[in-house]
Amino acid sequence: MSSGRLSHLLRGVWLLCLWQALFADGTSSKLWKVPTGTFARSSNLSHSLPWEQNCQCRHLQDRVKITAEVPPKVDGTWVSTRCEVRPGPEFLTRSYTFHPTRHFQALQHYYADSGCEDPAYSLSIRGKLRLRHASWITRGATEADHHLSKVAIVVHSPAAKQRLASRLPSSCVGPTLDRVAVGRPLELYNSRAGRACLSAMGFSMMELGLMRVETWHQHGHHGGKVQELLLGDIHTEWTERTQYRPTGYQEPLQNAMHHVHPCPVCASVYRSSEQRPPVLPRRPPAPLLLAGRWVSRHCETRPNVLFLSRDFTFEPGQHAWEGVYRHYSDPGCSQPTFTLRASGHYAQGNPSGKVAGATELVFKVTRASVTPEDEPTAKLLNGTRQGKCGRKGRWEVGREQDVTPTDGCGLLGVKLPHKEYELFKVELDHRQQPLLFVGERPTDGSSPDRPHRRPTSFQPPMVLCSSGGETQPPTPRHDRAGGSSSSRQVQLEVSSSGTRRPRPLVSLLLLLAACLLRF
Secondary structure, X not given: OOOOOOOOOHHHHHHHHHHHHHHHOOOEEOOOOOOOOOOOOOEEEEEEEOOOOOOXXXXXXXXXXXXXXXXXXXXXXXXXOOOEEEOOOEEEEEEEEEOOOOEEEEEEEEEOOOOOOOEEEEEEEEEEEEEEEEOOOOOOOEEEEEEEEEEEEEEOOHHHHHHHHHHOOHHHHOOOHHHOOOOOOEEEEEOOOOOHHHHHOOOOOHHHHEEEEEEEEEOOOOOOEEEEEEEEOOOOOHHHOOXXXXXXXXXXXXXXXXXXXXXXXXXHHHOOOOOOOOOOOOOOOOOOOOOEEEEEOOOEEEOOOEEEEEEEEEEHHHOEEEEEEEEEOOOOOOXXXXXXXXXXXXXXXXXXXXXXXXXXXXXXXXXXXXXXXXXHHHHHHHOOOOOOEOOOOOOOOOOOEEOHHHOEEHXXXXXXXXXXXXXXXXXXXXXXXXXXXXXXXXXXXXXXXXXXXXXXXXXXXXXXXXXXXXXXXXXOOEOOOOOEOOOOOOOOEEOOOOOOEEOOHHHHHHHHHHHHHOO
């Protein structure tokens, strides 16, 4: 099962980029103009949640306003809210502090277990950050440059030292790790030393190359303000991560002063140091109970310029599932492009041997349908060859068409039938509500269609919307301006200028070029 791509969806998305770039040139749009230099002023983007209609989750019912300033205000300390899982897998918590002087301090605590209860080693990172300009590729994000001045390591146990040594080349183990004393910091890098050992450890701060800050203003029963810092995603291939320039996001950090309450992990991470790593409280594993409907908590960003929401329904008694992936052209998920509906069966396997508490599953996709949500997408689909993507010439905006008879849709990379090897995990949030974590998609746009390609990390969590019955989630109706007839639909507005700007062709052609370079 794939998050909006099924198998090789990204390999067809660049065609959508091309068509929409040509179609939209000279038309009115709420897309912000991509700058060619430094920022002249801030843009304040806002939208409202929830946007999943008729969802019965308590924590999605309260009205939430989200703002995202460009460039972002990152000053302050930002901390992990749970034990994070990176591809590999790696388990860590993070605490990043940014100063008005552009200097930053980052703490990364790595663990031997998926619950972050057994600290292995900590990295203390110092450097400088320079915000540059709005991203040419990922709308709503800001690009940044960083310069490292110092990286030090503290190993927390002899066993952790041994495990780390087994991963590193002898050139690092001899002159470097042999000098490590448990509990004492050792400088691995400074402005005069090389980075060979850091690269061998898979260390990179390329995540600072892409930044976005979202502020959640909660007006419901609980009230309050939450700020999240989204940094660039980590490449799923170990050999690529040190050079990878991110185009999506990893799990967000929350502002230490404005976070979800209660958050015992936040306090523990905030008080930590390189010599005193946080030890997270032990939590009983949550059973993998999939029955019901699960939805995205908010608009999700994926590498290669994808904005989408996910809507899954599971019927364990029949081992059946259905997924609805709504794609958009903006980071607020207010401008829909197409909807992909897929269904099939799944088999639940054994507990994961790599990520404790996770379960291995195998999904088979047997049916799929596509609904174009705007005119450019409908015209693009009508231009496909006969028998390659539904019925040629029959694509209309808002009208769903079954692509099962044509074995999927080659343009969108949907191939039927299709099998994927998945990794699922359920956790409980601060309100004891279940969260569903689904395996992260490969950064290169491929599919986990072999056992050895099974994910080792996760996408953003989904929330349980209903525990049964509502198996056919309603689809919002959009007017010609791209809005929704429902008051719960996300509304995106550019409040800094008050006027709509035409979408510049050059920026979208650059976006297309970026897409092409990835294939």
